[in-house]
Amino acid sequence: MKILIVEDEKELAKDIVKYLSGQNYVCEVAENYHQAIEKITIYQYDCILLDLMLPDGSGLALLEIVKQENKQDGVIIISAKNSIEDKVKGLHIGADDYLAKPFHLSELAARIHAIIRRKQFDSSNIIQQNEVKIDLLAKTVKVNGIEISLTKKELDLLLFFIGNKNRVISKGGLAEHLSGDLADMFDNHDFVYAHVKNLKKKLTDANYGNYIKTIYGTGYKWEI
Amino acid sequence: MSNKLLNKTLRPQLLFAFILFALSIPTYFLMVDWIWLKELDENNQLIAQRIENEFNKQKIGDEKLVEKIQFWNEIQSIGKIEPAFQLFVNDSVYTIRKPNLYSTKEEVNRFRCMVKNIKINNKEFTLTIESNVEESEETLSYISLVTFFLFLILLLGFWILNQRLSKEIWQPFFNSLEKLKNFDLTTRQSIYFDKTDTKEFEELNQTLQKLIEKNISVYTQQKEFIENASHELQTPLAVLKSKLNLLLQNKNLTNEQSEIINAIELTLSRVSRINKNLLLLAKIENEQFASTENIEISELIKETQELFSDYINDKRISVSCNLVENFRISINKTLFEIFVSNLLINAIIHNTINGTILINLNNKILTISNTGNSSLNPNKLFERFAVSSSQTTNSGLGLAIIKEICNRYQWQISYSFKNNLHSFSVEF
Incomplete structure (x- = not known):
C-alpha cells in the first residue's frame, strides 16, 4: 500500500x-x-x-x-x-x-x-487478524468463530493495536486514542491499564494467543 | 470624599468674597458717617454765618439785642445764642445724643453740634448749633443689610455660573472621561476623542490618544508574540514526540532507559498542553469562536462528563448531577464544551481519591464542586500561571481559559470553599 x-x-x-x-x-x-x-x-x-x-x-x-x-x-x-x-x-x-x-x-x-x-473493503468491512474476525459494521468480534462481547473502548483498543502491529505504543498514545484531546490535560493514564487488562482477559478466555505484551514502564505492544 | 474641581476653586473664592464683604461693612459705615458729619459741619458753618449776617443786617439796637436774642432762642431749635463767656480760638464741633422730648416713643437722637463765636453789633456771642444726624447704629444696620443681600446675590450668581461652566466648559472633559471609562484594551479598539476648542483639553485628548495607541500596539505585539511562539513550537514538539515514539520501538531498551523515555514523554505532554492552552486563549481573545447557536446545556454537560468517565473512575470519584432540563443559552458550542471540560478537568485533577464531584444547574447558575483539603487564594485563582507548574502537573491556564470565556459572554464566576468542597459557580 x-x-x-x-x-x-x-x-x-x-x-x-x-x-x-x-x-x-x-x-x-x-x-x-x-x-x-x-x-x-x-x-x-x-x-x-x-x-x-x-x-x-x-x-x-x-x-x-x-x-x-x-x-x-x-x-x-x-x-x-x-x-x-x-x-x-x-x-x-x-x-x-x-x-x-x-x-x-x-x-x-x-x-x-x-x-x-x-x-479497501468498501461495504463488507471485515478485518481478519489471526484467529480474530472483526465485523466493523455490526461491531462484533469473533475469536475462532465464537463471538465475544467487547465494550466500545475495548473494540477501539483492539483496532488500535491491529493498526500498530509490532510497535510499542506508549500509555499516553493509548490514552489519547481513547479520550482524544482530553488525554493531553491529564498526567495520569492508569485507566488505560484497566481497559487493556479487560481486553486481554476476554481474548485469552476465548483462546486467543497472547499477543498483547506489556513493555516495562512504557506501554504495550501487539506482537505477531 | 473627593470634591469637584469647580467646587474646590469656588470655596476659597467665596471665602475671600465673604471676608471682603464683611470688611466692607465697617469701612462703608465709617465712610458714610464721616461724610455725614463733614457735610453737617459745613452746613452748621453756613447756618452760623447766616445767623451772624442776618442779625447784623437787622441793625437791632444794643438795648433790644438781648431781648431779641432771647426771643430767637425761644422760637427755633437750630441753635442758641448766648453771651460769650470766653473766646474760642477755633470753632468747636462735637456729637451728642439726647432723648426726643416731643416724641411719645422713647427714642434717642444724635446731634452734630458746633460752638462758634459770632459778633453781633460788635459784641461777642457764643452760637451753639445742633443738627440732627442719622444714628450710627441705623447706618450700620442698613449697610449690613445691603451688603448681606449683595453677598447672597453673589453666591447665587456663582452657583448658577458654576452649573453652566461645568456643563459647557467641562463638557469635552466629561466626554473624554466617559470614553476612557468604556475603553477595553483587550478589544484593541482605539478611542477617538471629539475636537475641542479648549487648549488644555485638546492637549489632554491628544496625549491620551497617543498613549492608547501605544498601549494597543504593545498589547497586540505581545499577543502576536505569544501566538507566534506557540505556533512555532508546535512543529518541534511534533518532531520530539515522534522521535520519542520511534525510540520506544528500540528492542534493546533497558528498563532504566524506558523509564527515562516515559518521564520525557510526560514532560513533553505537559509542554504541549501549556502550548495548546496558550493557543486556545489567543483564539478566544481573537474571537475565533464567533458563531453561536441555541444550546440545551444540561445535555451537553452530561455528554462532556461522559468523556471523562475513565479519569473519574480512575480516582474512584463519585459524581452527582442535578441538572435542570430545557435550559437553553445562545453560545458557541465548541467554546461551551471547552468551558465545561476545563471546569471538570479542574474538578478531577484537584480531587482526592474517593472524592466527589457535584454538578448543579439551577436558576441560571451552574455550580461544579469537588472535594479538596484547603481553600485556594481566590484573588489570584484566575490569573495565568497563578499556580506555578512546578507545584502542579496542570498547565496553570485552565482557570484563565474559564475566566476568559466568562468575560467573553459576561458571565459572573465565583469561587468558594465550604465543607471541604471547592465550588465554582457561573451565572449565565
Missing part, C-alpha cells in the same frame, strides 16, 4: 516513514507543494498525509486538486494550526481525517489503517 507524506519538516517525515515501514506500507515523501503536485498527478496512493502549511503553497489547494481529479486517495490532514475552520474546510473539501500536531505516531498509524481499511 502506497502512502504519500506531504510534510516540509524533514525530521517528522522521516519518523513517519520509519514508523510505518515494515507494515506493508510503501512511503514517499514530498517536501513542498511543487513536489507533491507532481507525485499526486502521476501516481495513485492509498493514503496521503497532508500538511496544510507548505513553504510554497497551501495544503488545502492540493486537497482541492486531488478531489477535482476524482482520485480515490484517502487524505489525512496533519496540521500545526489546529483551527476549527481549517478542519471544517478540509473535511468539507473531502479530506477523510484531521490530525493536529503534535500527535503520537501510533495514532497516525491507526488512522491510516482505518482509512485504507474503509477504502
Whole structure:
C-alpha cells in the first residue's frame, strides 16, 4: 500500500516513514507543494498525509486538486494550526481525517489503517487478524468463530493495536486514542491499564494467543 | 470624599468674597458717617454765618439785642445764642445724643453740634448749633443689610455660573472621561476623542490618544508574540514526540532507559498542553469562536462528563448531577464544551481519591464542586500561571481559559470553599 507524506519538516517525515515501514506500507515523501503536485498527478496512493502549511503553497489547494481529479486517495490532514475552520474546510473539501500536531505516531498509524481499511473493503468491512474476525459494521468480534462481547473502548483498543502491529505504543498514545484531546490535560493514564487488562482477559478466555505484551514502564505492544 | 474641581476653586473664592464683604461693612459705615458729619459741619458753618449776617443786617439796637436774642432762642431749635463767656480760638464741633422730648416713643437722637463765636453789633456771642444726624447704629444696620443681600446675590450668581461652566466648559472633559471609562484594551479598539476648542483639553485628548495607541500596539505585539511562539513550537514538539515514539520501538531498551523515555514523554505532554492552552486563549481573545447557536446545556454537560468517565473512575470519584432540563443559552458550542471540560478537568485533577464531584444547574447558575483539603487564594485563582507548574502537573491556564470565556459572554464566576468542597459557580 502506497502512502504519500506531504510534510516540509524533514525530521517528522522521516519518523513517519520509519514508523510505518515494515507494515506493508510503501512511503514517499514530498517536501513542498511543487513536489507533491507532481507525485499526486502521476501516481495513485492509498493514503496521503497532508500538511496544510507548505513553504510554497497551501495544503488545502492540493486537497482541492486531488478531489477535482476524482482520485480515490484517502487524505489525512496533519496540521500545526489546529483551527476549527481549517478542519471544517478540509473535511468539507473531502479530506477523510484531521490530525493536529503534535500527535503520537501510533495514532497516525491507526488512522491510516482505518482509512485504507474503509477504502479497501468498501461495504463488507471485515478485518481478519489471526484467529480474530472483526465485523466493523455490526461491531462484533469473533475469536475462532465464537463471538465475544467487547465494550466500545475495548473494540477501539483492539483496532488500535491491529493498526500498530509490532510497535510499542506508549500509555499516553493509548490514552489519547481513547479520550482524544482530553488525554493531553491529564498526567495520569492508569485507566488505560484497566481497559487493556479487560481486553486481554476476554481474548485469552476465548483462546486467543497472547499477543498483547506489556513493555516495562512504557506501554504495550501487539506482537505477531 | 473627593470634591469637584469647580467646587474646590469656588470655596476659597467665596471665602475671600465673604471676608471682603464683611470688611466692607465697617469701612462703608465709617465712610458714610464721616461724610455725614463733614457735610453737617459745613452746613452748621453756613447756618452760623447766616445767623451772624442776618442779625447784623437787622441793625437791632444794643438795648433790644438781648431781648431779641432771647426771643430767637425761644422760637427755633437750630441753635442758641448766648453771651460769650470766653473766646474760642477755633470753632468747636462735637456729637451728642439726647432723648426726643416731643416724641411719645422713647427714642434717642444724635446731634452734630458746633460752638462758634459770632459778633453781633460788635459784641461777642457764643452760637451753639445742633443738627440732627442719622444714628450710627441705623447706618450700620442698613449697610449690613445691603451688603448681606449683595453677598447672597453673589453666591447665587456663582452657583448658577458654576452649573453652566461645568456643563459647557467641562463638557469635552466629561466626554473624554466617559470614553476612557468604556475603553477595553483587550478589544484593541482605539478611542477617538471629539475636537475641542479648549487648549488644555485638546492637549489632554491628544496625549491620551497617543498613549492608547501605544498601549494597543504593545498589547497586540505581545499577543502576536505569544501566538507566534506557540505556533512555532508546535512543529518541534511534533518532531520530539515522534522521535520519542520511534525510540520506544528500540528492542534493546533497558528498563532504566524506558523509564527515562516515559518521564520525557510526560514532560513533553505537559509542554504541549501549556502550548495548546496558550493557543486556545489567543483564539478566544481573537474571537475565533464567533458563531453561536441555541444550546440545551444540561445535555451537553452530561455528554462532556461522559468523556471523562475513565479519569473519574480512575480516582474512584463519585459524581452527582442535578441538572435542570430545557435550559437553553445562545453560545458557541465548541467554546461551551471547552468551558465545561476545563471546569471538570479542574474538578478531577484537584480531587482526592474517593472524592466527589457535584454538578448543579439551577436558576441560571451552574455550580461544579469537588472535594479538596484547603481553600485556594481566590484573588489570584484566575490569573495565568497563578499556580506555578512546578507545584502542579496542570498547565496553570485552565482557570484563565474559564475566566476568559466568562468575560467573553459576561458571565459572573465565583469561587468558594465550604465543607471541604471547592465550588465554582457561573451565572449565565
